[in-house]
Amino acid sequence: MLKAPVHQVAGHKANEGKLGPLVDGSGRFYKPLQSNGRGSEELVFYKSFFSDPTIPDRIRSYFPAFYGTKELEGSDGSGLVPHMILEDVVGNLIDPSVIDIKIGARTWYPHASAEYIEKCFKKDKETVSQQLGFRISGLQVHNTTGWWKPAKKLVHGFGIEDVKLTLKKFVSSNPCSNMVEPDCLFASTVYGGILEHLLELKSWFENQTTFHFCSTSILMFHDKGSVGEVKLVDFAHVVDGQSVIDHNFLGGVVVERFYGMSEADDHRSSQRVKESRPVYRDRADFCSCISIDKDRHRLITRSVTATFHNFITNISFKT
Numbered sequence: 001m002l003k004a005p006v007h008q009v010a011g012h013k014a015n016e017g018k019l020g021p022l023v024d025g026s027g028r029f030y031k032p033l034q035s036n037g038r039g040s041e042e043l044v045f046y047k048s049f050f051s052d053p054t055i056p057d058r059i060r061s062y063f064p065a066f067y068g069t070k071e072l073e074g075s076d077g078s079g080l081v082p083h084m085i086l087e088d089v090v091g092n093l094i095d096p097s098v099i100d101i102k103i104g105a106r107t108w109y110p111h112a113s114a115e116y117i118e119k120c121f122k123k124d125k126e127t128v129s130q131q132l133g134f135r136i137s138g139l140q141v142h143n144t145t146g147w148w149k150p151a152k153k154l155v156h157g158f159g160i161e162d163v164k165l166t167l168k169k170f171v172s173s174n175p176c177s178n179m180v181e182p183d184c185l186f187a188s189t190v191y192g193g194i195l196e197h198l199l200e201l202k203s204w205f206e207n208q209t210t211f212h213f214c215s216t217s218i219l220m221f222h223d224k225g226s227v228g229e230v231k232l233v234d235f236a237h238v239v240d241g242q243s244v245i246d247h248n249f250l251g252g253v254v255v256e257r258f259y260g261m262s263e264a265d266d267h268r269s270s271q272r273v274k275e276s277r278p279v280y281r282d283r284a285d286f287c288s289c290i291s292i293d294k295d296r297h298r299l300i301t302r303s304v305t306a307t308f309h310n311f312i313t314n315i316s317f318k319t
């Protein structure tokens, strides 16, 4: 029997009377093909990605397995709708803590309509995306008494300090408490695993020029402190890389320093961030900064390096 996934943390949801994904409880996640070409684009991506012999198996394992499509009754009651049959990546976990991190300082894709670009640009600017190169789209954290699953509106309003706190709560046994500091009990196991996966993904992204992943998320999850896992989701806006590195994605996950980063290094690195962080006046200005020039890009990616990795590295190894 198909039902709305209880562990879904972001995106369109079936249980809100809308067209959303369904799960069968046996490891399959059925994602309906979304309107306006988004669904068909995502399907094209899955087909080409899983038939591309140049993709290493290890890298493929960071994507939900793809089993084709099937016509199913849409969750919005609109009749039969084609669904992609995917691996339910959290299907075998009992109490998964899950966080969806939308990667990229820019979440729109080239050739989108001006209206769409404006909408995304505004969101990227109002959230932490432009500052950090990623934002949290949604999450749930398990706790002995239930779940911490903040509403979308609250998550959208997260500033940098909220992001830091949330990444700590994600690996804590007391995420619901506002009275005491998150205990970060699971930090080294969870983020230890996640950092290893991100490093592997990063080295692939440093070389691959086939795809540009616009508005794709990294889903990170663990089951009550198990070794952290990583999967990429949402490929409705993956475009041809045209032999250019995906700087926008890489900028969100890139790392300057990993283990053993000292306070001094941390300080120097944040100084550098201050000095080199680009300030975007408007969209055109921002576009010109995301140039395909490799050296210039290095400057930009360096400016966002003290972000995701540094956050989680700090949490893992300084607590």
Ligand SMILES: Nc1ncnc2c1ncn2[C@@H]1O[C@H](COP(=O)(O)OP(=O)(O)OP(=O)(O)O)[C@@H](O)[C@H]1O
Residues within 6 Å of the ligand: 005, 007, 008, 009, 010, 011, 012, 013, 029, 064, 086, 087, 088, 089, 090, 091, 098, 100, 138, 217, 219, 233, 234, 235, 236
């Ligand atoms: N293969 C999967 N297995 C398990 N859960 C998944 C899978 N794919 C997506 N999810 C869950 O669904 C959420 C939304 O996924 P996704 O971004 O693909 O949906 P969407 O409706 O296209 O989102 P958006 O509205 O941002 O475009 C994720 O945050 C995650 O919780």
Ligand SMILES: O=P(O)(O)O[C@@H]1[C@H](O)[C@H](O)[C@@H](OP(=O)(O)O)[C@H](OP(=O)(O)O)[C@H]1O
Residues within 6 Å of the ligand: 011, 038, 102, 107, 123, 137, 215, 236, 237
């Ligand atoms: O790219 P698409 O397919 O147009 O889908 C939108 C996109 O995934 C945005 O990231 C999402 O905003 P958030 O990440 O901010 O949730 C938005 O939700 P919204 O319509 O509720 O703004 C979606 O409609």
